[in-house]
Amino acid sequence: MQTDTIAAICTPLGEGGVGVVRISGDKAFEIAKKVFKPKNNKDIEKMKGYTAAFGKVYDGEELLDDAVALVFRSPKSYTGENTVEISVHGGTHLIRRVLRAVTAAGARLAEGGEFTKRAFLNGKMSLTEAEAVMNLISAKNDRALNIATKNKEGALSQKIKKMTDKLLYLVSEISVFSDFPEDETLFLSEDNFLTSLKEISADLNTLIADYDKGKLIIDGINTVIAGSPNAGKSTLMNLLSKTKRSIVTSIAGTTRDVVEQTAKVGDYTLLLADTAGIHETNDEVEQIGIEQALNRLDTADLCLAVFDTSVPVTNDDKTLIERIKNKPTLLVLNKNDLNSTKEDYYERLNIPFVKISALTGEGENELVEQITNLLKLNELDPNAEMLISERQYQTVQRAKASVNEAIFSLESGVTLDAVGILIDDGLAALLELDGKRITTEVADEVFRNFCVGK
Ligand code: GDP
Numbered sequence: 001m002q003t004d005t006i007a008a009i010c011t012p013l014g015e016g017g018v019g020v021v022r023i024s025g026d027k028a029f030e031i032a033k034k035v036f037k038p039k040n041n042k043d044i045e046k047m048k049g050y051t052a053a054f055g056k057v058y059d060g061e062e063l064l065d066d067a068v069a070l071v072f073r074s075p076k077s078y079t080g081e082n083t084v085e086i087s088v089h090g091g092t093h094l095i096r097r098v099l100r101a102v103t104a105a106g107a108r109l110a111e112g113g114e115f116t117k118r119a120f121l122n123g124k125m126s127l128t129e130a131e132a133v134m135n136l137i138s139a140k141n142d143r144a145l146n147i148a149t150k151n152k153e154g155a156l157s158q159k160i161k162k163m164t165d166k167l168l169y170l171v172s173e174i175s176v177f178s179d180f181p182e183d184e185t186l187f188l189s190e191d192n193f194l195t196s197l198k199e200i201s202a203d204l205n206t207l208i209a210d211y212d213k214g215k216l217i218i219d220g221i222n223t224v225i226a227g228s229p230n231a232g233k234s235t236l237m238n239l240l241s242k243t244k245r246s247i248v249t250s251i252a253g254t255t256r257d258v259v260e261q262t263a264k265v266g267d268y269t270l271l272l273a274d275t276a277g278i279h280e281t282n283d284e285v286e287q288i289g290i291e292q293a294l295n296r297l298d299t300a301d302l303c304l305a306v307f308d309t310s311v312p313v314t315n316d317d318k319t320l321i322e323r324i325k326n327k328p329t330l331l332v333l334n335k336n337d338l339n340s341t342k343e344d345y346y347e348r349l350n351i352p353f354v355k356i357s358a359l360t361g362e363g364e365n366e367l368v369e370q371i372t373n374l375l376k377l378n379e380l381d382p383n384a385e386m387l388i389s390e391r392q393y394q395t396v397q398r399a400k401a402s403v404n405e406a407i408f409s410l411e412s413g414v415t416l417d418a419v420g421i422l423i424d425d426g427l428a429a430l431l432e433l434d435g436k437r438i439t440t441e442v443a444d445e446v447f448r449n450f451c452v453g454k
Contacts, residue, residue, distance in 0.1 A: 113450025127435025
């Protein structure tokens with residue numbers, strides 16, 4: 001397939017040791033030759049794959065920098081095409097100049113995700129493996145990295161292939177049966193047929209059930225810290241995020257806006273939002289902050305409701321409990337280091353709680369443990385294949401709906417031809433899931449979210 005030659009900066013822009021411009025396509029060597037002059041007069045076009053040359057990079061006559069050119073020959077490259085990676089010193093202006101020289105020499109600027117899209121189109125990786133590349137780059141914690149690596153290595157692809165193969169077999173059985181309806185020996189028994197479909201449905205269900213938990217690990221857990229003024233919300237935020245982002249004072253009503261911070265807690269990433277103390281007030285600015293806090297509560301994955309257990313329970317505390325008791329909430333019974341006499345009240349509420357001192361850090365490990373239990377993150381099999389994007393999730397939902405309908409139809413005695421159409425639909429969804437049969441629109445949508453240079 002003839003393609004134009006694309007180029008992009010592949011390293012983050014900023015000052016660093018090395019910056020890389022990648023060129024990929026039929027004319028990669030020809031273009032690289034125009035900007036890069038090897039020291040020992042090597043000819044890039046004649047260099048073997050996986051070899052490097054040291055030299056200098058030019059924009060026309062103007063010398064830009066020393067450089068190393070790394071050569072990959074089709075099909076043994078990331079994209080499957082001829083590729084040259086030119087490494088120079090990592091400076092924002094310098095690397096942009098190198099890219100400009102490369103485009104002046106005939107390359108087109110790559111679009112976001114275009115290298116990976118080419119890798120997919122050239123059969124170097126499946127669609128779910130390509131999607132995993134993005135997660136690999138954006139992984140925020142070890143668990144997310146592990147999920148991305150496994151998918152990149154093809155774990156999900158293999159799982160999809162197993163289900164696809166089973167459905168293909170059923171489709172072929174049905175077509176044989178349609179051609180020779182009188183020859184019953186050719187046909188898989190109805191029981192086996194049902195068993196096969198039910199196994200596929202169960203596998204699809206597991207993927208769907210794990211998706212939400214996986215999303216919490218991959219995207220981070222949207223966490224609201226709520227509570228009355230002075231309960232210790234900002235102190236907790238600072239403890240978890242290991243910063244002094246939130247202002248801590250003994251003056252009630254200090255946090256008026258929502259203060260956001262990312263915290264790595266155990267194996268997870270919490271996207272923390274420290275909110276204004278929720279209480280009755282006539283202060284207009286504070287009221288706006290409280291409104292924001294309540295809105296956040298409604299959409300959060302997790303609420304850490306902080307209470308000062310060294311003071312009596314107030315009506316504001318009770319109102320907050322009413323508001324959060326049916327949400328994924330952990331009661332954080334704070335100021336454990338003081339004479340905390342009011343804990344009993346909270347412990348009787350039948351809501352998960354943890355005793356802590358946000359000031360000293362005592363109880364932090366228990367807090368992490370409780371979050372894991374509450375969100376059932378420990379139920380996630382670390383070796384299981386996982387869906388990692390909304391597209392994958394929606395496509396699996398479609399496959400499941402068709403497979404379940406096929407099961408129902410079979411059990412209701414519907415003709416095999418009709419069941420076959422439903423199985424075909426399920427098969428089409430699974431083939432789309434791993435990019436074996438997709439429209440350009442779907443492919444474009446997948447790669448649109450990638451960064452340029454990947
Ligand atoms: P917020 O209004 O809920 O954000 O409360 P802050 O985090 O600003 O804390 C209010 C006051 O309580 C500050 O003086 C903190 O130092 C103090 N405080 C917070 N957590 C603890 C704790 O666990 N123990 C003790 N003794 N004091 C705490």
